[in-house]
Amino acid sequence: MEWTVAELGASGVEIRIKGDCDLYHAPAFARDILGGIERGWRSVRVDAAELVYLDSTGVGAFIRILQALKSRGGRLSTRGLRGAPRRVLEMSNILALLGDEGPGEVRR
Amino acid sequence: MRPLVIRKLIVDERNELFDAQGMRLAVFPSVYERIRDYAAEILADCPAAFREGTLLEQQLSEILKNGIKHGNRRDPRKKLRVWYDVRKRARFIVEDEGEGFLELDAWNEFYRRRQTALHEEDFDTFLGMAGYRGPRSDEEDGGNSLIAALEYWNGGMIYNAARNKVGVVRWFTGGSGT
Numbered sequence: 203m204e205w206t207v208a209e210l211g212a213s214g215v216e217i218r219i220k221g222d223c224d225l226y227h228a229p230a231f232a233r234d235i236l237g238g239i240e241r242g243w244r245s246v247r248v249d250a251a252e253l254v255y256l257d258s259t260g261v262g263a264f265i266r267i268l269q270a271l272k273s274r275g276g277r278l279s280t281r282g283l284r285g286a287p288r289r290v291l292e293m294s295n296i297l298a299l300l301g302d303e304g305p306g307e308v309r310r
Numbered sequence: 311m312r313p314l315v316i317r318k319l320i321v322d323e324r325n326e327l328f329d330a331q332g333m334r335l336a337v338f339p340s341v342y343e344r345i346r347d348y349a350a351e352i353l354a355d356c357p358a359a360f361r362e363g364t365l366l367e368q369q370l371s372e373i374l375k376n377g378i379k380h381g382n383r384r385d386p387r388k389k390l391r392v393w394y395d396v397r398k399r400a401r402f403i404v405e406d407e408g409e410g411f412l413e414l415d416a417w418n419e420f421y422r423r424r425q426t427a428l429h430e431e432d433f434d435t436f437l438g439m440a441g442y443r444g445p446r447s448d449e450e451d452g453g454n455s456l457i458a459a460l461e462y463w464n465g466g467m468i469y470n471a472a473r474n475k476v477g478v479v480r481w482f483t484g485g486s487g488t
Contacts, residue, residue: 224346225375255364258372258455265454269437286365293458295428299437 203227207238213276214245220252223260223287232263236270244276251282251306256290264291268299282306314429317460318418319411325468327477330403333393338374340382340390340406345374348392356396360482366400369462372455373404373476381406381474399465401479410473417456424457 203221210216215238223231235246246267268278279301283291288305291297338348349371353361360366374390382388393403411417420439427436459467465479 225371226343226346255368257368258458261454261458265437272437286363286368289362289365290368290458293461294454295425295436295457296454299433 203231205231205234210245210247213242214247215243216247216249218249218252222255223253223263224255224257225259228257228260228263231260232266235263235267239267239270239274239276244271244274246271246276246278248278248280249282250280250287251284253283253287254285256287258290258294260287261290261294261296264300265296277301279303311431312429314425316422316425318421319414319456319460319467319469321414321469321471321473323471325466325477327401327466327468327479328403328470328475330393333395333401333403336392336394338378338390338392339386340378340384340388341386342375342378342384345378346371348374348390352392352394352402353396356400360396360400360480365462366480369459369480370400370402372459373402373478376411376455376476377404377406377408380411381408383408399479399481401465401477403475403477405475408474411469412473414469414473421457421460 203219203223205217205219208216208218217235219231221227239246264278270276271278281303282305283297283302284305288297291300336348336352338344346367349367352370353367356366374392377390378384382390388407391405395401424436424439427439459478463478463480465481467476467478469476
């Protein structure tokens, strides 16, 4: 799993994630993003167009990020979620809470 | 208002999902770092239509993880036994050597309250209890695997009386599973 962070203004970031957000990689991802929220991020947009695998540890990471932002008056949104990762979030009843902007077009 | 959907984890020692006749058996040491390798090995001959991208591998990995992490406590001396059959549907029986899922009833109650909050659109309460925390949970556990599993395994998800063995099946219609 790889992720890159691009700043969008004073307290906003877009995080592009790629690969497998799984039991081996999601904890480090969560720690990194939660650290950013501690430092002042309040608007976090996750571009998940290149996310191919998401498991319950990854879902847990999204929940912890969402909880951290909500408790600070912030906002999480996602875009590009599709396929199995989108289905996992749907089945976990979490997708509706993410401010999801839809699966978007397939990036080539 | 959202429909109220409450499913339950069920204990039924005599359930037909525990009939392993005709199924293949794989036995693995409880090595946490190899969970996804084990799932890939089991699914090596699985039809592509059953895989639904990475969804089947992910759902199987969750069950293997529960057995290795929570059941066998990552003790590599303890075995995880997996019976599997992916010829006409995806069917698995996974047994660990642990003391069983002792918090099963508490989890069902957590799930009922969580789903009720969702039904009532009480999102603050729902988000506050978005993840289950049992006495042996760590910060990476969320109970989310079981929530999704109850929907994914559309042919059933049953525990044995000792609660250290789970049987699951997913039927597919036109490869979509819906």
